[in-house]
Amino acid sequence: MQVAVADTVGLYLSFPFCRSKCTYCNFASGVYPASEHDRYLNRLVEDIESSFDWAESVRVELPKVVDTIYLGGGTPSLLEPELIHRLFGAIHAAFRVEGNAEITMECAPGQLQDATLFAMAEVGVNRVSLGVQSFIDSEASASGRLHKRSDVLDDVERLRAAGITNLNLDLIAGLSGQTLSSWDESLAVLLDTGVPHASIYMLEVDEDSRLGRELLVGGHRYHADLVPTDEAIVRMYEKAAERLHNAGLQQYEISNFARPCSASRHNLRYWQRRPYLGLGLDASSALVARFHPDAHANKTLPRPLLRCKTTDDLRTYLTGLKHVEADWLFVAEQFEEAWFLGLRMNRGVDLQSLRSEFGAERVESALESVTKLGANGLVSKAGETVTLTARGRLLSNEVFQEFLTERDLCATGAVRVS
Numbered sequence: 001m002q003v004a005v006a007d008t009v010g011l012y013l014s015f016p017f018c019r020s021k022c023t024y025c026n027f028a029s030g031v032y033p034a035s036e037h038d039r040y041l042n043r044l045v046e047d048i049e050s051s052f053d054w055a056e057s058v059r060v061e062l063p064k065v066v067d068t069i070y071l072g073g074g075t076p077s078l079l080e081p082e083l084i085h086r087l088f089g090a091i092h093a094a095f096r097v098e099g100n101a102e103i104t105m106e107c108a109p110g111q112l113q114d115a116t117l118f119a120m121a122e123v124g125v126n127r128v129s130l131g132v133q134s135f136i137d138s139e140a141s142a143s144g145r146l147h148k149r150s151d152v153l154d155d156v157e158r159l160r161a162a163g164i165t166n167l168n169l170d171l172i173a174g175l176s177g178q179t180l181s182s183w184d185e186s187l188a189v190l191l192d193t194g195v196p197h198a199s200i201y202m203l204e205v206d207e208d209s210r211l212g213r214e215l216l217v218g219g220h221r222y223h224a225d226l227v228p229t230d231e232a233i234v235r236m237y238e239k240a241a242e243r244l245h246n247a248g249l250q251q252y253e254i255s256n257f258a259r260p261c262s263a264s265r266h267n268l269r270y271w272q273r274r275p276y277l278g279l280g281l282d283a284s285s286a287l288v289a290r291f292h293p294d295a296h297a298n299k300t301l302p303r304p305l306l307r308c309k310t311t312d313d314l315r316t317y318l319t320g321l322k323h324v325e326a327d328w329l330f331v332a333e334q335f336e337e338a339w340f341l342g343l344r345m346n347r348g349v350d351l352q353s354l355r356s357e358f359g360a361e362r363v364e365s366a367l368e369s370v371t372k373l374g375a376n377g378l379v380s381k382a383g384e385t386v387t388l389t390a391r392g393r394l395l396s397n398e399v400f401q402e403f404l405t406e407r408d409l410c411a412t413g414a415v416r417v418s
């Protein structure tokens, strides 16, 4: 999959406002007065309008044609209708959005006003991701969510009535108070809705969330004492994979399951290493350079890839700072990414494509890692395709580290520099 030949781009736009903060959340989102929405939107529109000047200044290709748009958060469904129209007006003025573009908006159940829903349909939103996390009201409430099961079911009906039928429901395995039987109930309700897509995440906690801090130091306020064991979380994940598979939602990525033709086109961009532009707070971009490095005698090798990220501090963002962290990925780093992003997908890594992109020699040397991981039951190789095994999906970080160079491991802290 060559990034350099792409002629379309995906747009990711963040809206980092929420009505309450979930206990497990480590995103750059917060609870701010609605008056901030307008200010933030103005800033976001400025970024959209200056996208091509910015791309020119950092010497990256920015295709004019957009085939996926993803409004993530935060809670974009809190956007007032007028702001939704202003946002899409700016997108259409700057880019050419394909007629069949996938346009996704993340919504918090129970917080979608009729006027917002109409505005979404009017601007062409055709996919909605609902952050359900659990259909058990006490579990949702313990994690700081404001909705009940009935709110989710109502929203699914309302969205379908508005013509938005491409729906995703998120569930998290590992919420406080969750048991194997309550998890089974959440899965059953999800399947009853008949949605074409589900995302199943295993709870990941770190010190950037209130629940994570409490797990580290102890306490009851955020119900850290009721978080299931790692073994129970693994069993929940395995149960979900089995039940979803039996119901016709095939796993296509570690956390994602879909009926035929319903995989998220936008999210596939990330794993297929296709370009995307992220605008707004804490948004990531990956765009291909316009140039080959001087050292590239061989111009068939991939051009550098710019990975950059905007600030995660709202005040800083509102003052006008654009991308704050930027890294150029050259051939070696892109080769590593080809492995660990490719392996996330159930279709795996195609060795022939890797050879034509990066050269046979580099691929042959990586096959030593494949053999080693295969012996440990973490990957399997069938012909020219390497995939994660079910065990490998559970231990994916261990697998991905195998494809990182020593330099990257130092950067991630997995190897200490003495």
Ligand code: SF4
Pocket: 017, 018, 020, 021, 022, 025, 026, 027, 029, 073, 074, 075, 108, 131
């Ligand atoms: S709704 Fe999402 S972004 Fe907002 S606090 Fe909860 S997890 Fe974080």
